[in-house]
Amino acid sequence: MHRIIALAGVLIAFFACSKERKEKEVSHQEMGAHGMSSDWKFTLPKGDPAEGRKIFVEVECYKCHEVKGEKFPAVAEGEKGVGPELSQMAGMHPREFFAESIINPNAVIDADAKKLGYVGEDGKSKMPDYNSVLTVKQVADLASYIASLKGLKPNEHTGH
Template identity: 55%
Template sequence: MMWKFSLPVIFLAAVVCACKHADDPAKSSHEAAHVHGTPKDWKFTLPAGNVAAGRKLFIEAECHKCHEIAGEKFPDIAREKGDVGPELAQMAGLHPAEYLAESIINPNAVIDHDAKEKGYLGDDGHSKMPSYNDTLTITQLADLTAYLTSLKNRDGHKQ
């Protein structure tokens, strides 16, 4: 008679334990991360871009309105007071591609200590450069970054 009552109790306990383990997302995601963890020393690498397409996009997006590039000639464009950004050939030699890409899609990610004095910040303390996070595709970002990183190989602007 005791087996009659013990068997359903054991079955119910097993079901509850199984459900509890399956419903614990923290535990299962932690276990998945352990099994499929991020490789040691992993970092994001931007896909290779097309330099010529990046230069074309630099012009189409009117980046040259605020940024000069030593040795480059761009179409004339009416500059407004306060249109300013760093000269980019020198920047290419100072930073990796991923840093330049982040500066394009999130210009407030890193603000230099002298940005205010150089006129790069608005009255609100944020970069005057607009974010291109919602307007560029990954391919466009890779192309634009490829163009910018290609500038570091120019005389006088090597790393």
């Protein structure tokens, strides 16, 4: 129940903080029976990828997620590879997908995730949720950083 309340709070904060969202006046009839416009779309506030990279380091995402081409503190061998490599995430998913994965890693679990070791025996992601750890701005920044990762060009050194 606390997760639902916290997630609702995050969603409300996303709407309140969004500068990209255009205000639109709609009639009660247009809103439908449940008070939602038919063209409603969730919009994540614009994030800062540079700040997101700092958060990636602060909350130690690099311990589980490699980012080829990025240099992070050394990681013990047993902690590496618990999550997917992230260097080519740009273009694969919108920022909202990454934000949801950060606050609720069990929302979407890839069919191959268990085989790859990203899922525990209970069928849930090994990634902790950061719902009560990060602010809305931090989630937006971190999602923007991940969405900015374009991968390496051929023969580019990884720095590892």
